[in-house]
Amino acid sequence: MRGISKMFPGVIANDRIDFSVERGTIHALVGENGAGKSTLMRILYGLYRPDEGEIFIEGKKAAIRNPQDAIRLGIGMVHQEFQLVPSLTVAENIVLGNEPLKSIWVDRKAEKESIIKLSKRFGLHVEQDLPIREVPVGVQQRVEILKLLYRKAQLLILDEPTAVLTPQEVDGLFDVLKRLVTEGHTIIFITHKLGEVMDICDKATVLRHGKLIGTVNVADSSSTELARMMVGEEVLRPSEERHPASKEAKLILDDISARGDRGLFALKHISFKVNAGEVVGIAGVEGNGQSELVEVLSGLREYEGMITLASVDLKTESIRFRRENGMAIIPESRKTQGLNLLGKVSENLIVNKYYQKPYSAKTGVLSWKRITEFAKELIVKYDIRADGPDAVAGTLSGGNAQKIILARELSSKPVALIAAHPTRGLDIAATQFVHHEILHMRAENVAVLIISADLDELITLSDRILVLFEGRIVGEVDARTVTHAQLGLLMAGLTDAVS
C-alpha cells in the first residue's frame, strides 16, 4: 500500500501511509485507539475507498472497490465483531454464500469433507454440526479463519484477534497462525498488545494519530521501543501546584466483578478508592472493561461486590437514587447516553432535576418558567453557545453539546464525578474548558474518576492513574512521575516491565 490517505469529517484517519507486507510473514500493525490501524485495513479490504494512494499486490496495481474484490484477490479479514450467523451451524457459516451444490441441494457431504480437509491442514479443529451460538468465542474465531481459507484467502487480516480470547485460546490461535505462515499464507495482525507482537510477529508497523511512525523487525526491537513509538513523546507536566487530596474516601469499590454483554466477566475483582478532592485516572486500551465500569457505577449494570458513595451502599439503589446522592456522570457517548439530541437545550439541562421543586409542582405540572430561567443561568455560566434554552440540542457543536452535559452534571453539587472520555472529539478550546471544569471540581473536594484513552489527558488531570487490562487493575502509578512508556507497557499487559 503506498501513500494511502483517508479523511473523515474533521479527522485525518490515514495520512500518506506506506505499508507493505512480505508473503509468509506475520506482520503486526500496532497503535493506540484511533491511530488509524482499522481504517487502513478497511481500505485494504475494500470497505472504505482511500482518498489518495494505491494498492499493489505482488507488484500489480489492484483496484479494490468492495470486499468481494478483496476476496477475489485473496484478501480476507476477521473483524473484531464476528460476522457469523448464530443459529446456523459451524459448517453452514463456513460455506455461507459459496455452498457446494448437488443439483439444487446443498451438498452436505462435500461441505463436510472440504472443511475437514482444511481443518486438518491448518490444525483448526471445529465441531461442524453445532450452531455457532453454542460454541465458545475461540472456536467462533476459528470458524472465521476457516471461512477465509475456504474462500482461498492468502492474506489474512486479523483485527485485535486476542481481545476476546482466554489465554489458552490465545496460545491455540498462535499455533494456528504459525502453521498458516508455514503453509505460505500471510497475516496482518492488528493489535495493541506488545507482548503478542514480541511473541509471534516478524515485523511491526506502528501508527500514531493517522501517521506512519515506522516499521521495525521485531527481532531487532524491544517492547520498550515499540511502546515509545506507540504513545509518543512526553508532554509538559502541569506546573501548577495542587493542594493535596484529602484522606476521606468518597467513592469506594470493593471487589467488583461484572459481566459484559457477551456474558463473560468484563470486570474482575476490582477494588479502589477515590478520595475527596482527588482525581483518579483510569488508563487502558478500550474494551478492557471501561464501559462496564461506568455502567456499574451509574447503576445500569449488575455487579458483584460493593460500591459505596459517601458511605452509602449503592447495591440496590436506582440510577436516580445514585444521582440524587451526589453521583455525576459524563457518559462516554455524548449523542446516545449523554443527550437527547431531539430535545431542547433546557430539557437536556433539567433532565436530572425536572421532577423536583421548584421545577415541578406536586400536581406534576412542570414550571417551564423556572426551567428556562435555570437553563439560561447555566448557559451563561458554562458559556454554552446556543440560540437560547429552546434550541434543539442536536444543532449544537460537539463542544457546546458536551458543555450541556457538564453544566447539568456539575451544577448538581456532586460528591463524585465519573467522566468517561470527557474530551473525545472536542477541539482544543473545548478540551481546555472541560479540563478546567474538572480541576475546578477537584478544588471543590469532589472525588473525580476519569476514564480516558488519551494519556496526556490522564497525566494532566490525575493524581493517580490506575491501568485497566482485561478487566483487572494491573497497575497503579503516580501521575506526577509516570512516563508514557510505562503506561504504554501496562496498557499492553506487560506488568512485569514496570516495577
Next chain:
Amino acid sequence: MGAIMMTLSGKNAMEAYRVLFGSALGSKTAIANTLLASTPLIFAGLGAAIAFRAGVFNVGVEGSIYIGAFTSAWVGFTFVNLPGYFLVPLALLAAAITGGLWCYFPGVLKARLDVDEIVSTIMLNYVAVLFTSYLVNYPFRLPGLANAMSAEVAPQARLARLSPPSQMNISFLIAVAAAIILAFVVKHMRLGFELRTVGDNPLFARWSGMPVPKVIESVMFISGLFGGLAGAGQALGVNYRFIAGFSPGYAFTGIAIALLARNSPIGTLIAALLFGILRSGSSTMEIFTDVPRDLITVLEATVIFFAALEFSFGWLKRRRRGSAH
C-alpha cells in the same frame, strides 16, 4: 389516488368529491354527523399518538375499544336505578379504566420483560373481540335476538345529544377535551416530558435516571384508556348497547391518523376530523354518484402507506437502536 381509481372505473371524480364534501359539511345535521363519525377516530388517534410518542408501538387500542364498550354498556344496563348524572360518568370511568388496563398488561410485559408489544397487542385484540362476543352470546345474551348484542342501556345512561336529530353527543366534546388535555400533559406535565424523552432516546432516559419502565406502563394505560372511551362513546352514544364486532377497525384508522399528525394531540384532532368528513360523506357519495364508499378505505390505506415511509426515517429507527441494547 382516489381520483385515479374512480377515473379508471369510469366515474366522475370531481363530481364524487363534490358530493362527498357537500354531504359531509352541507348542513347542520351533516356537520353533526361528521363530528359523530370523527369521535371514535379522535380517541383512537390519541391512543395511538401517545404510545407512539413514547416509542411504544401499541396496536392494541382496538382491544381496549371492545373492552371499554362492553364495560360501559354493562354499567349502563346493570345500574339502571342510578340517576343519569351519576350513571354516565360511572360508565365512562369504568370504560376508561378497563380499556386502560387492557393495554397496561402488554405494557408491563414490554417494560419489565421486553416482550414485543406489537405481537402481544395484535394477539390481545383478537382476545378482546372474542371475549366480548362470548359475553354477549352467553352470560349477557339477550333472548330472542338473532344478533349478538347486550341489553339496551338505561335511557339515562345514553349520552346527551348535542344537535338532534343527529346522534352526535357529548362524547365528541369529551374527545376534543381529551385532545387538549393530552396536549397539555405532553407539553407541560412531568409524565409528558418523560414520555417524550423515552420516545426520543430511551437509552438517554435510562442514563439520566428516568423510571423508564414506569413511563412505558403509564403510557400504555393512557393509550388503552382512550380506546376504552372510544368504545364507550359508541356503546352509550350511538348503539345504546354493546354489539359484538361493532368496530370497523377504528384503532387502525387511529394509527393512520396519529402517523399523519406526527403524534401531536391537536394534529390528531384535526386529522381525525378530516377522516370523519371522508367517512360520513362517503355513504352519501355512494348513493348519489355510485362511487362505492370503500374508495375511502383505499384512500386511507394509501395515506398509511406513505405514513409508513415517513415513519421509518423518524423515531422508529432510534427506538430499534434503543431496545437493541
Next chain:
Amino acid sequence: MEALTNVLFGTLRVSTPLLLAGMAVLLSQQINMLNIAIEGLMLAGAFSAVVVGAFLGNVWLGLLASMLFAMLFTLIFALFVIDLKANLIVAGLALNILAGGLLAYLLVVWFNTRGVYSPGTLDKLPLITIPIIDQIPFLGAVFSGHGVLTYVSWLSVIFTSLLLYRTPLGTHMRAVGEHKEAAETAGIPVRRVQYTALLIGGAMAGLAGAQLAIGDLTLFSENMTNGRGFIAMAAVFFGAARPGLTALGCLLFGLFDALQIRLQIGTGIPPQLPQMLPYLIVVGTLTMIAVRRKLKGTSI
C-alpha cells in the same frame, strides 16, 4: 369413534389455510420481515380465485390467479418495506386495509354487490381420494377425501422445510434474517433473497385464500379470512418459526377450531373460548421466553 374421525377430518380441513398462511408468515419471519399483511394477501387470493375462476369458467385458473394476485400485492408490500424502507408493521396494516377496501370497491364496481360475491357457476376444487389409505378404516376417513389444497398445504410444510434447511437459498434466507451484515459480507444478494422469500410466501398466502373461497365454498365474502392470517401468525410464534413446530401449531389451532364446533353442539361450551386460545397461548409463550431470557440475562 365417528365423532373422533369427524373432528380429526375437520381439523385437517380447517388447518389447510392455516398451514399455507403459516408457512407464508414463517418465511417472512425467517428473513426478519414479519408479514402482518397476511390477512390482506389471503383476502386477495380468495377474491381472485373466485372472480377469475368464474370469469374463465375454470377453477384451476382461479387457483393460479389467486397465487399471482397475492404475489402482486406482496410485491407492493415488498417494495415498500425492502426498497423504500417503510416501517414493516405500518406497511402491513396498510396493505390489509388496502386489500379490504379495494376488493370491496371492486365487488361493487364489477358485480354491483356488497360484501359477498357468489357466482354460482363455479365448481369447487375437486376432492381427492387417496387409493390405498382410503381402504383403511380409520385412516381413510381422516386422511382421504380432502380438497386438493389440503394435500398441497402438507406439501407446503415439506417444501418450506426443504427450502430452508437443504438449499443454499434457504440458508441465505436464514442468514439474512438473523444477521444481515454477516450475510452481506459473505456476498449474499440480500435484497434478492428478501424479495424471493416474501414472494414465495405471497403465493402460499394466495393459496390459503383460495382454499377458503374455492376449496371450502365457492364464494367470496369481505371478511372471509376472519383473523385466520393472525392465527397462522400465532402458530409461527408458537412454533418459533420452525416449519415442523409451526405446522404443529396450525394443526393444534385447527383442532381447537374443529372442536369448538362440536363442543358447542355437544356440551354447550361457548365457541369463543377455544377460539381465544391460540392468541392467549402466543402471549403466554412469548412471556415465558422473555422470563427465561431475563433469568439468564446480565445487564439490568
